[in-house]
Amino acid sequence: xxxxxxxxxxxxxxxxxxxxxxxxxxxxxxxxxxxxxxxxxxxxxxxxxxxxxxxxxxxxxxxxxxxxxxxxxxxxxxxxxxxxxxxxxxxxxxxxxxxxxxxxxxxxxxxxxxxxxxxxxxxxxxxxxxxxxxxxxxxxxxxxxxxxxxxxxxxxxxxxxxxxxxxxxxxxxxxxxxxxxxxxxxxxxxxxxxxxxxxxxxxxxxxxxxxxxxxxxxxxxxxxxxxxxxxxxxxxxxxxxxxxxxxxxxxxxxxxxxxxxxxxxxxxxxxxxxxxxxx
Amino acid sequence: xxxxxxxxxxxxxxxxxxxxxxxxxxxxxxxxxxxxxxxxxxxxxxxxxxxxxxxxxxxxxxxxxxxxxxxxxxxxxxxxxxxxxxxxxxxxxxxxxxxxx
Numbered sequence: 001x002x003x004x005x006x007x008x009x010x011x012x013x014x015x016x017x018x019x020x021x022x023x024x025x026x027x028x029x030x031x032x033x034x035x036x037x038x039x040x041x042x043x044x045x046x047x048x049x050x051x052x053x054x055x056x057x058x059x060x061x062x063x064x065x066x067x068x069x070x071x072x073x074x075x076x077x078x079x080x081x082x083x084x085x086x087x088x089x090x091x092x093x094x095x096x097x098x099x100x101x102x103x104x105x106x107x108x109x110x111x112x113x114x115x116x117x118x119x120x121x122x123x124x125x126x127x128x129x130x131x132x133x134x135x136x137x138x139x140x141x142x143x144x145x146x147x148x149x150x151x152x153x154x155x156x157x158x159x160x161x162x163x164x165x166x167x168x169x170x171x172x173x174x175x176x177x178x179x180x181x182x183x184x185x186x187x188x189x190x191x192x193x194x195x196x197x198x199x200x201x202x203x204x205x206x207x208x209x210x211x212x213x214x215x216x217x218x219x220x221x222x223x224x225x226x227x228x229x230x231x232x233x234x235x236x237x238x239x240x241x242x243x244x245x246x247x248x249x250x251x252x253x254x255x256x257x258x259x260x261x262x263x264x265x266x267x268x269x270x271x272x273x274x275x276x277x278x279x
Numbered sequence: 280x281x282x283x284x285x286x287x288x289x290x291x292x293x294x295x296x297x298x299x300x301x302x303x304x305x306x307x308x309x310x311x312x313x314x315x316x317x318x319x320x321x322x323x324x325x326x327x328x329x330x331x332x333x334x335x336x337x338x339x340x341x342x343x344x345x346x347x348x349x350x351x352x353x354x355x356x357x358x359x360x361x362x363x364x365x366x367x368x369x370x371x372x373x374x375x376x377x378x379x380x
Contacts, residue, residue, distance in 0.1 A: 066321050067313060070280065106280075113282040120282050122359050128284055161355045161364035174362055191281060226281070 004243045004251060005092050008099070009044055011237035011258055012078065013037045016053070018262070019230040021072065022060040030056050047086040054079035071231040077102060078234060099238035103215065104202030106235070107195045114192055121192075126184040127176070132158055138270035139225050142277070144180035194218055212250055215239045216257045229265040233258060289355040290319045290369070294334055297347040308337055322352040322370035331374035339379065349373040 013034040020027050033052055036043045043049055057076035061068045081102065085095035114120045130140045131154045140146055146154070157172045198218055201211035215235060223232040240254040292315055295302045307315055311333055318330040331348035338345045352370040357363070 064313070065317075067316055110280040110282065113280070117283045119284055119357070119359075124357050124359060124362065125282065125284055127362060128357055129281070132288065158357070158362065158364050159355070161366040164365050164367055166365070171361075171363070195280070231280075 008237045008241035015233040026060045047083050050079050050083035096242040099241040103238050107199035110195045126187040138268050142270045142273045144183045145177040150175040219257050220260050223261045223264050224269045232261040291353050293351040295349040298344040327372040335376040345376050347375045
């Protein structure tokens with residue numbers, strides 16, 4: 001039987017173990033603590049372990065500031081929330097409530113950032129990202145219809161900026177097939193609406209949106225394209241921590257989603273699609 | 280999460296060294312790693328000065344004269360429709376280097 005809180009905590013420790021980061025002086029104690037927590041049930045439920053993980057994560061963020069990615073910050077907050085929850089009189093309820101607020105705030109802030117960013121809704125963000133970020137190369141080729149040569153050419157154009165106010169006598173235009181424009185527009189609006197739905201589902205429970213299925217769907221869909229496994233696992237751990245002990249099916253769905261995200265980190269869905277395509 | 284193009288991929292640092300009355304652009308040593316990346320992401324007085332001092336130290340270790348180091352942090356911006364890229368200077372800072380004792 002899968003129990004909600006212990007499995008959610010193990011997901012978190014697996015996140016630390018599968019995506020280790022930081023200087024070795026931080027990384028080694030984190031790996032040791034994570035291994036102890038996975039192997040020993042008492043260590044897993046010990047507030048001290050979670051406080052130590054929160055402190056180590058915080059030290060790493062401070063030492064590397066401003067370079068750590070958002071995933072490190074989220075894990076730090078989550079470990080601190082678990083520590084506080086385990087010290088409380090109602091550990092399961094407090095951990096679950098913290099998890100709900102953290103997931104809701106992560107997505108609400110992601111939505112806010114998009115609203116404030118002048119280059120998101122006019123499509124620039126995804127047009128440039130899909131053309132230049134190597135993590136999206138296979139998807140851009142598979143769905144956007146660009147060849148490897150088109151991508152090389154487009155990157156040459158995008159990474160050859162002119163000084164402000166200057167113009168080329170013979171301007172170079174990007175290769176952007178219609179399928180690519182549709183992909184960029186779909187990604188822009190699809191991601192925004194999905195993130196908005198997750199934020200509302202977690203922050204406004206009265207709306208009655210099934211927050212768990214939205215989060216699971218988000219992770220299975222988005223991390224197939226954007227392989228940021230560490231972030232996905234942290235979100236799934238926080239989602240699982242909020243499940244009802246009676247809802248076995250939902251907890252298994254979280255486990256399956258965790259395994260999907262694990263697999264996405266090792267194999268590219270788009271690369272498989274490209275291989276299956278004729279020619 | 281996936282909202283802005285103002286990240287490390289579209290920023291760059293140019294470094295110039297002044298010695299004996301003339302400025303020369305140099306290629307920052309990749310060994311500067313995090314110091315360079317920090318100044319690129321947050322081009323504050325503190326982080327750009329730190330990068331400048333590192334560069335000055337490295338130049339002197341190579342036996343080269345340094346009177347000042349200038350750091351420029353640039354960003355690539357893309358036009359809304361054509362995505363035509365232009366380079367914009369975000370920050371420039373010149374740090375005078377005291378002579379060797």
